[in-house]
């Protein structure tokens with residue numbers, strides 16, 4: 001029997017996630033020296049992990065025979081202090097991607113609807129379809145979430161609404177006022193999911209905490225993958241009401257976050273110098289990258305994150321040609337934007353390199 005006929009239809013309906021290719025893989029495939037390749041494809045931190053996080057992770061490795069703290073007790077305590085919330089208001093996940101999946105476990109089944117932007121982070125749609133629910137995709141307006149249209153798209157069947165601010169792949173954010181008004185206006189049967197993976201790169205991100213304290217059904221998602229430079233260790237968290245946090249804790253695996261990641265995340269929260277440096281460098285280097293792209297007469301979407309979306313015309317061809325020159329960026333066809341590339345803001349040297357290679361190819 002063909003395996004496809006045995007599989008749940010919702011699994012076969014999954015669009016394929018197109019991850020950025022690892023450097024070693026590209027080097028082998030194209031016969032390049034891995035040392036000469038730069039990867040600006042996955043919005044990783046060009047400054048690596050915080051040195052303090054790295055030291056803590058290394059220490060934690062020595063106790064690799066022990067199961068991790070399944071409740072992420074110390075990390076939730078520290079997050080609670082950092083955010084001025086209770087430790088019982090946090091859910092920690094194997095990356096914030098896992099928390100998106102936990103929301104699916106807890107809330108989604110056949111017939112349910114999930115409202116999201118188009119284009120928005122592809123994982124919202126993946127999880128929606130995985131649980132047999134319907135993705136209601138609302139086109140962005142001027143590259144930003146059209147919050148009024150998203151509100152109109154809510155029906156009695158809607159369970160979750162995803163708003164990423166800054167959004168991926170556009171890098172754009174709605175204003176804090178817009179986001180808070182939207183959150184306040186959500187009907188009671190809908191959980192508002194505010195993905196803040198890039199909030200630390202913003203000057204003044206929206207603050208959901210007062211609304212959470214009021215008891216609204218909202219969750220903010222954060223990650224250690226971006227500004228903290230710990231993407232490899234897979235740690236993200238949600239902050240929300242204690243009730244929703246308890247629900248999500250029921251549907252996770254007992255040891256969903258590894259001990260090395262927990263130790264690194266704890267230390268990363270203490271390393272404010274590092275995150276401030278990364279935010280500052282990102283702003284300067286993003287200005288450099290955007291200006292360089294505009295000097296090549298390319299349309300650039302103004303970004304508040306650590307990546308930029310740029311219109312190059314033949315996106316797939318340029319992606320391929322850049323890769324042959326040792327620069328890995330992200331093609332956007334899977335987001336329905338075949339004319340665009342998403343480029344992570346690198347160091348100044350990396351940005352110069354991508355600009356030089358692009359100029360040679362255009």
Ligand SMILES: *Cc1c(COP(=O)(O)O)cnc(C)c1O
Nearest residue numbers: 095096097121168197223225236
């Ligand atoms: C990178 C990113 C995340 C983070 O995912 P992790 O699983 O924590 O690595 C979440 N949301 C968006 C929109 C992202 O771009």
